[in-house]
Amino acid sequence: MAVLTTNPTASDPMLTRPRAALIMVAIAVILTGMHYAGALPAVLHRLPEAMIPPFAQWLDAAFNFIKDDLGLLALTRFLTTGLEWLLDATANLLFGQRRWPFLGPIPWTAIAAVAAVVGYYLGGWRMALLGGSVFVWTALIGQWKIAMQTASVLVVAAPLAFVIGLTLGIAAWRYAWVSRAIKPVLAVLQTLPFFTYLLPAVIFFKVGPTAGAVATTIYAIPPMILMTTLGLQKVPHEVVEAGHLSGCTRWQLLRHVYLPSARREILVGVNQVIMLSLAMVVLTAFIGMPGLGAKLLAMMGSFKLGRSFEIGVTIVLIAIMLDRMSKAWVIKQPEHYIRGTPWWKRHILLLTGIGAFVFFCILGQFVEVATDIGRKQNFSMGSEIDDIMKWFLALKWVNAITDSIRYVLNVQVLIPFRNFLLSIPTPAFILVIAAFAMWLGGRKQAFLAALFFSLVALSGWWDRSVITLYSVISAVSLALILGLPLGIIAARSEKWSRRVLLACDTAQTFPSFIYLIPAIMLFGITDVAVIFSILIFAMVPLTRYTIEGLRTVPEEMLEAADMSGATQMQKLWKVQLPLALPTMAVGFNQAIMFAFFMVIIAAFIGTQDLGQELQRTLAGTDMGKNFVLGICVSLMALTFDLTILKWANDQKKLLGLAE
Amino acid sequence: MTQNTPVISCQNVWKLFGRNPETYLATLPIGRGYEEIRADGYIAGVKDVSIEVHRGEMLVIMGLSGSGKSTLVRCFSRLHDITGGKITVEGQDIMKLSERELIELRRSKMGMVFQSFGLLPHRTVLDNVAFPLEMRGQDRHKRRERAMEVVKLVGLEGREDYFPRELSGGQQQRVGIARSLAIEPDIWFLDEPFGALDPLIRREMQDEFLRLQEMLAKTIVFITHDFDEALRLADRIAIMKNGAVEQCDTPDQIVLNPATEYVRKFTEDIDKARVVHASVLAKQDISGTGNPVDATATVHELAQLLVQDTREAIPVVREGKTIGAFRRSDALNILVGAA
Numbered sequence: 001m002a003v004l005t006t007n008p009t010a011s012d013p014m015l016t017r018p019r020a021a022l023i024m025v026a027i028a029v030i031l032t033g034m035h036y037a038g039a040l041p042a043v044l045h046r047l048p049e050a051m052i053p054p055f056a057q058w059l060d061a062a063f064n065f066i067k068d069d070l071g072l073l074a075l076t077r078f079l080t081t082g083l084e085w086l087l088d089a090t091a092n093l094l095f096g097q098r099r100w101p102f103l104g105p106i107p108w109t110a111i112a113a114v115a116a117v118v119g120y121y122l123g124g125w126r127m128a129l130l131g132g133s134v135f136v137w138t139a140l141i142g143q144w145k146i147a148m149q150t151a152s153v154l155v156v157a158a159p160l161a162f163v164i165g166l167t168l169g170i171a172a173w174r175y176a177w178v179s180r181a182i183k184p185v186l187a188v189l190q191t192l193p194f195f196t197y198l199l200p201a202v203i204f205f206k207v208g209p210t211a212g213a214v215a216t217t218i219y220a221i222p223p224m225i226l227m228t229t230l231g232l233q234k235v236p237h238e239v240v241e242a243g244h245l246s247g248c249t250r251w252q253l254l255r256h257v258y259l260p261s262a263r264r265e266i267l268v269g270v271n272q273v274i275m276l277s278l279a280m281v282v283l284t285a286f287i288g289m290p291g292l293g294a295k296l297l298a299m300m301g302s303f304k305l306g307r308s309f310e311i312g313v314t315i316v317l318i319a320i321m322l323d324r325m326s327k328a329w330v331i332k333q334p335e336h337y338i339r340g341t342p343w344w345k346r347h348i349l350l351l352t353g354i355g356a357f358v359f360f361c362i363l364g365q366f367v368e369v370a371t372d373i374g375r376k377q378n379f380s381m382g383s384e385i386d387d388i389m390k391w392f393l394a395l396k397w398v399n400a401i402t403d404s405i406r407y408v409l410n411v412q413v414l415i416p417f418r419n420f421l422l423s424i425p426t427p428a429f430i431l432v433i434a435a436f437a438m439w440l441g442g443r444k445q446a447f448l449a450a451l452f453f454s455l456v457a458l459s460g461w462w463d464r465s466v467i468t469l470y471s472v473i474s475a476v477s478l479a480l481i482l483g484l485p486l487g488i489i490a491a492r493s494e495k496w497s498r499r500v501l502l503a504c505d506t507a508q509t510f511p512s513f514i515y516l517i518p519a520i521m522l523f524g525i526t527d528v529a530v531i532f533s534i535l536i537f538a539m540v541p542l543t544r545y546t547i548e549g550l551r552t553v554p555e556e557m558l559e560a561a562d563m564s565g566a567t568q569m570q571k572l573w574k575v576q577l578p579l580a581l582p583t584m585a586v587g588f589n590q591a592i593m594f595a596f597f598m599v600i601i602a603a604f605i606g607t608q609d610l611g612q613e614l615q616r617t618l619a620g621t622d623m624g625k626n627f628v629l630g631i632c633v634s635l636m637a638l639t640f641d642l643t644i645l646k647w648a649n650d651q652k653k654l655l656g657l658a659e
Numbered sequence: 660m661t662q663n664t665p666v667i668s669c670q671n672v673w674k675l676f677g678r679n680p681e682t683y684l685a686t687l688p689i690g691r692g693y694e695e696i697r698a699d700g701y702i703a704g705v706k707d708v709s710i711e712v713h714r715g716e717m718l719v720i721m722g723l724s725g726s727g728k729s730t731l732v733r734c735f736s737r738l739h740d741i742t743g744g745k746i747t748v749e750g751q752d753i754m755k756l757s758e759r760e761l762i763e764l765r766r767s768k769m770g771m772v773f774q775s776f777g778l779l780p781h782r783t784v785l786d787n788v789a790f791p792l793e794m795r796g797q798d799r800h801k802r803r804e805r806a807m808e809v810v811k812l813v814g815l816e817g818r819e820d821y822f823p824r825e826l827s828g829g830q831q832q833r834v835g836i837a838r839s840l841a842i843e844p845d846i847w848f849l850d851e852p853f854g855a856l857d858p859l860i861r862r863e864m865q866d867e868f869l870r871l872q873e874m875l876a877k878t879i880v881f882i883t884h885d886f887d888e889a890l891r892l893a894d895r896i897a898i899m900k901n902g903a904v905e906q907c908d909t910p911d912q913i914v915l916n917p918a919t920e921y922v923r924k925f926t927e928d929i930d931k932a933r934v935v936h937a938s939v940l941a942k943q944d945i946s947g948t949g950n951p952v953d954a955t956a957t958v959h960e961l962a963q964l965l966v967q968d969t970r971e972a973i974p975v976v977r978e979g980k981t982i983g984a985f986r987r988s989d990a991l992n993i994l995v996g997a998a
Binding site: 236244245249252257335338 | 738773780795819821822838
């Protein structure tokens with residue numbers, strides 16, 4: 001590999017990082033030029049088929065060995081029994097599946113009432129209104145049953161992820177070797193496309209809710225581990241010492257001192273577990289999990305945009321409710337009661353909740369509508385919305401706009417760009433990526449970048465990987481063009497910063513699937529729709545971190561700039577942006593990670609990239625191929641992640657902003 | 660154990676922070692200074708300290724931040740394991756205790772107050788105070804009763820159901836004090852307990868603390884970076900710098916005879932007349948005549964007498980017995996700051 005040979009000389013003082021990067025790019029340009037001139041041997045353009053090792057088969061063999069010979073399948077099938085029993089119980093309670101304990105379904109009115117009471121406990125009247133109305137909406141729009149199918153998995157998967165994450169987080173905090181072992185696994189897990197979670201789940205845990213619950217649980221564990229470890233590390237040492245001097249044993253110290261003191265971070269972890277679980281549980285539609293996701297998938301597949309839109313709204317509402325409530329829980333502080341307050345007054349909300357639940361359960365026995373809203377009674381406006389949308393999209397000016405965007409982007413920008421990327425010889429492509437990593441990160445990053453992309457080349461999925469990368473790069477570039485100015489303008493005023501941040505926060509809680517709906521509505525099933533859905537998804541972190549970076553520039557520095565007679569523009573370019581850049585880079589990095597995530601989901605629209613192939617593997621038991629594809633995506637994402645974060649941290653240190 | 664054996668005794672105690680402190684200490688040449696040790700990659704938190712704390716005594720450890728005073732007190736309770744030397748508490752070598760025994764020692768004998776209080780945010784005042792009792796398994800009713808007693812003692816009655824964040828800094832520290840007293844410890848560690856409080860509250864808390872000490876008569880190790888506070892409270896003061904004890908003596912002696920230049924700098928701006936007692940000035944070889952003064956009176960308290968009296972030497976009595984006499988000129992020198 002060319003990069004490796006330049007590495008030893010990189011220690012030469014004349015060969016600074018930018019220079020080394022430049023040389024690598026130059027070689028890449030020469031290689032590409034030679035290819036265009038037809039002077040490049042075919043071997044250097046693309047790796048010949050014969051040289052590609054059969055990774056998929058090797059992996060398959062390894063899986064089969066673990067699965068059958070080591071008896072993992074027997075173990076997981078055994079675990080499945082327990083999980084299935086739990087899922088059956090929640091399914092019975094929430095939507096009346098005929099399984100033990102044969103009690104359900106719980107009337108929707110009862111659930112809505114309890115949600116309202118819980119909301120009131122956590123955040124007062126506004127939260128009560130939110131909690132209650134989300135469930136009322138879901139019932140009235142006629143999606144109660146599918147929502148409860150989703151919920152029945154969620155209420156099992158999220159607590160499971162919480163318990164496992166908490167345990168692993170404590171272990172990682174307590175024992176250095178656990179932490180060392182877990183870290184690289186977490187890094188890969190967070191970049192692995194979700195399809196790669198789904199297939200093993202199906203193979204090991206049967207199709208349907210069980211596999212859905214397992215995939216959801218695994219997907220939601222990493223942030224819980226990180227937040228637990230972080231929280232435990234942050235417990236003030238005096239509190240710990242006070243515990244020691246109070247004569248705590250190790251267990252008492254953990255139970256009574258560490259865990260309660262880390263309450264805040266642990267609850268932030270809970271919030272993330274809930275949100276990731278929701279995002280994933282919707283996506284488990286791809287492996288046949290019934291529920292909101294499956295319905296949405298079906299509706300979008302048959303182009304019923306009105307119903308898709310309604311389901312989208314339901315999912316968004318549920319997401320907002322879960323997010324706001326769990327965040328309210330994070331900041332909720334205990335309040336004391338005046339001495340002598342009677343028992344019932346201290347627990348008034350608990351009693352109200354139980355009372356309302358019982359009341360509506362009894363009411364449900366007599367009034368049919370309070371339990372279940374039938375097909376004819378709901379207020380779904382699916383077909384009407386369809387008509388309105390069709391009418392709107394058929395309007396001359398709307399049509400003109402979307403068509404011209406589609407045409408210009410597709411023909412003038414996207415397709416030429418894609419063809420250009422595909423025309424670059426593999427070694428030249430790897431060189432350019434390594435040069436980028438060298439310039440921003442350093443030699444170690446350049447080496448890893450070259451290694452990772454070489455592995456991708458060896459996987460035999462090079463062209464599809466390049467197409468994946470093309471979608472990511474185009475969408476993130478467009479997101480930069482739109483998101484940065486938006487962030488910069490919003491950051492100018494306190495009021496707008498707050499509003500845009502709130503919008504970003506809210507948008508970030510939506511399960512990614514939702515972003516497909518407007519894309520398909522506007523641009524149909526095209527490449528532009530793919531790019532558009534990635535674009536809005538990736539714009540959220542970009543805008544968010546831009547505002548945060550600019551707003552957290554210390555007031556004194558701005559005053560110093562003002563007193564030095566800087567104009568608004570000078571202040572922005574010379575003071576604010578340089579200081580905000582490391583934070584913005586974190587946002588940029590997240591945008592790329594989001595894009596890699598979304599591009600795989602967008603396979604649903606119909607792409608020619610890795611996502612498409614991945615989705616195909618779900619139909620069979622092609623686990624080896626599934627993993628090879630998943631790891632390709634993960635390796636590409638990791639390259640950017642490592643490089644950009646290294647740069648951001650270096651810059652923060654340089655500016656003295658790091659903790 | 661007799662009254663005279665020290666409660667805490669430490670001999671040549673070292674606490675080094677670094678990669679491999681034990682091995683390093685074993686090869687450490689005698690007389691290597693703090694900066695040289697630092698150049699070797701180690702921080703001497705506690706450097707060859709030998710000190711004793713006697714029963715019922717209040718030892719104040721004074722030093723600037725980073726001088727090792729907090730580290731030393733944490734070695735006493737084995738919150739830190741020491742690198743070398745020996746610490747005995749009530750005759751037991753604490754480094755030889757098993758985890759179980761150490762917990763038992765802390766549960767029955769030690770209490771500690773922290774600079775930033777170290778309260779558990781999720782527990783009410785009463786539950787925080789009852790925490791050490793709960794840890795040793797006392798039943799709920801008994802421990803709440805005892806906790807209530809201590810809460811009253813520190814003057815927080817009526818706030819027992821509050822959560823720490825609902826209290827002011829001074830009140831939070833009262834909770835910290837109450838918690839450290841709940842198990843009726845013999846040894847009481849206070850790590851800059853009033854350091855986080857503003858000056859007015861600090862003064863009030865010092866008075867409160869002296870009142871408690873008069874009632875309880877504990878063995879106390881008190882840490883402060885405030886020399887005035889040290890003078891006001893201490894029976895003896897140990898002044899620390901770079902992990903080592905520069906001087907350990909009574910306030911009078913430290914003010915009158917600073918052992919090192921470093922100590923002298925601290926005493927420079929001190930009104931010595933308020934610190935030095937008649938007993939310290941009294942010499943047995945001279946005898947005075949006329950009305951004696953009490954041994955516990957400070958020079959400042961005697962100011963009027965010193966100025967108006969014409970005697971050469973003034974006798975001093977302690978509990979009715981004459982212990983000697985002091986030269987009026989010596990006392991006057993201290994009063995006008997010439998000493």
